[in-house]
Amino acid sequence: MKNWAGNVEYSTDDVRHPATTAEVSAIVAAADSAGGRVKALGSRHSFSTIADTAGTLVALDRLDAPPTLQFGDDGAPVSVRVGAGSTYAQVGAYLADQGLALPNLASLPHISIAGAIQTGTHGSGVRNGSLASSVLALEIVRASGAVEVVGEHDADFAASVVGLGAVGIITAVTLRVQPHFQISQYVHQGLSWTAALANWAAIMSSGYSVSVFTTFQGENTHQVWSKRRLDVDGPELDLAALGATEATVALHPLPGVAADSVTGQLREPGPWNERLAHFRSEFQPSHGEEIQSEYLIPAEHAVAAITALRAIGDRIAPLLHISELRSVAADTAWLSPSYARDSLAIHFTWKPVLPAILAVLPLIEHTLEPFAPRPHWGKVATMSPARLRRAYPRLDDFAAHVRRVDPDGRFENAYLKRVLSHD
Template sequence: MTEAARERSVTNWAGNVVFDARQVHRPTSIDELRRIVRVATRIRALGTGHSFNRLADTDGDLVSVAGLPATVTIDRERSTVTVGAGVRYGELAAHLHQHGYGLHNLASLPHISIAGACATATHGSGWRNGNLATAVRAIDLVAADGELVTLDESDADFAAAVVGLGALGIVTALTLAIEPSFDVAQYVYEGLSRDALGRHWTPIIRSGYSVSLFTDWTGTDINQVWVKRRTDRDHPPIDADAWAMTPADGPRHPVPGMPADNCTGQLGVAGPWHTRLPHFRLDFTPSSGAELQSEYLLSANDAIGALDAVGRIRDQVAPVLQISEIRTVAADELWLSPNYRRDSVAIHFTWIADTSAVTPVIAAVERALAPFAPRPHWGKLSDVGPNELRTRYPRWSDFADLLVRYDPTGTFHNAFLDRYFPR
């Protein structure tokens, strides 16, 4: 196979998307990136590929930010860190901890790039914790004319640009809020019944700094409850007896039957924040990528009703599902964040790697959840159409106008964006 052929066969992490790009650029400096963007007619940024749809695809050129300088600069006076866009969260976290700092939260996987995660409002869990993009305090990006632009909280466009879907430019660096490092102890419980979940939803979901519920939808029960508690804060007691949960007698993997070796430390043994907030360790690959994913975020007030709606079609869901995770995310002011001005519950589905089998089930889930006006995760599989979706984002039209102002010729547009924000 020629080098050109290898470049044309670039895929996302899961392998369900083969990118249509004519070529892939791998600049090693900002100046080189600026020259590439300046002459491009269509171009999109490529991070670690942890998206499951064609958000990052293009019929023009792809540009990988992985080779840009992996700078990490801590500003102790402002309690911020400025980091290169291609740096992965796990790498940044280890560096911050070494210097006595932490981030407010992390996603399940520490393997994802910072720029890609923020651009799609990727999140962890915690009813008081915003998604990862809420930590952003400034963005550096290369605009369509090749110029380097910096936006911070003082700019009127900032709240639009943070969750920007890669549509405003190629992000080169982000400045994130940091805080003193902290320890977390992680506990896993099993056997939470649907009845107990309905009666105790609020205390269960607020029982830790970060709480995740896992179910395979083979029945009405929750298979596992993962509770992550900061050791520097007081938390309400976990009433396992009243909630009819049993502490796990050993480490667990979220997917039944999978070994727990690649999961972060459990059994209440405290450890640094970056070794407990993700579900998986950075030094292990959590899976081969043989999976598809969907996720829907809706008002936290509708959590039980939404879970019951999915439960009513569990005979369709369970056969093509690996595991489903339920988390909470705090509201924010970022225009295209699925959590915009809405405390949210996130219902995540990790499907088997069979597009033909999974696609009709995704449609069934979306029909079941439609009464709750869910906002799909921007990087996951969904077929919610633009007419429906624009009604769920109050700043939708404002963002569309911003795209034209920042990118009048559609340099960063692609088929995905054309569907939702036609020019």
């Protein structure tokens, strides 16, 4: 079995599909008694080997029980409890029908709730934190098979919410909700890098969610996607006055790809769950035949980092489908790539040429080193454990937490062994 992009082949044929927390607990307890290894497997959208194991894979696809709303003292809904294997598309559709919303979505609505949260996945927006920042509680099956609920006020929460699958198997997640809202999405082309960098902060804060697509070559950016909330966003930044041209037909972010799969553009208002993601859930997302990498740096270094990457654009562009630049607000999860700092996320959607990618990533990481880059846990990177410790200041604390809750390494795999080592 492989991940959706086909670059990771899982190291076991022992794949279970439990439908209840009790079934997950029994599988983990049996592995604990036998001294085996066990890992959770979400929607298989990770490009790293974070979910691989030679032991038992616990697929979350059947842990998608209908969402359950929870209400405050005033009778208003405040949160929703969802199965860990539920996708953001499923939960989004349910909440929209209830007149409710989540604050943000990633580019793909196809991803599982637990997998996205555990790897630090995010959307875009200077005021929007990672997807983990919406979590109020996690239901976790520990190494013994015991079930615990870790809430936002518990001491272990910051170490658990972006937990890399190392602290147990998440079986349910409680998410904070808010009233439903609508988004208007539109795309500009031909914005020069001179204008973009001179106005970077204004551009990134000009909408509820903004993405800039590029190949790091040429004098112009490729596209600027603006997603504006109809209820809260202020005056619009006039990108045309900066030299850009607004698209009059829907566009895919990847050059030459038909726009059938993208969410509604051309300023047509639509519900949050049908606009915040870039791709519609009924289509294959992005390109499919691809590999992804991503690094987050402090937002204040955005212009300098982009300039540095443009200087090596001739090494990057031949391997790219496209790169996307987004903003992510700071959060409190220890291993979130946006932990304690507002960030610029630099995302690379690569052609499926892994050897060439592995050859260029050290150059990219070296170029970004002055800006303290943090790699996304679910994507391909080559940073050493020593560099990861410099990037993630709570990584040693996290490793200590993992040793406490999983002393026998029941959820350990080669990826975690490397990440949590001092070599």
